[in-house]
Amino acid sequence: MLVYAGARLVTERLNVKPKGSHMQNKPTWKKRLEKQIKELRANLSNLQEWQKGSLKKEKEKDQLNRMYKVNEKGLLPQKK
Numbered sequence: 001m002l003v004y005a006g007a008r009l010v011t012e013r014l015n016v017k018p019k020g021s022h023m024q025n026k027p028t029w030k031k032r033l034e035k036q037i038k039e040l041r042a043n044l045s046n047l048q049e050w051q052k053g054s055l056k057k058e059k060e061k062d063q064l065n066r067m068y069k070v071n072e073k074g075l076l077p078q079k080k
Contacts, residue, residue: 051076
């Protein structure tokens with residue numbers, strides 16, 4: 001306890017914030033939400049590329065079709 005008190009006194013006097021403070025970490029729910037938003041934005045970008053005809057990767061197309069049922073809903077223009 002004495003070591004902690006000494007360290008606390010030194011950091012206060014030097015006006016230094018301790019590293020790894022728990023207050024700097026984001027809550028788990030916020031990290032999860034930001035990850036979901038990032039994935040949705042990436043999927044939206046891929047869907048737009050597919051609609052323009054510039055998405056060439058079949059794996060990506062299959063994944064997007066499974067997730068959003070693009071072909072079933074008729075969201076893409078039909079090839080002539």
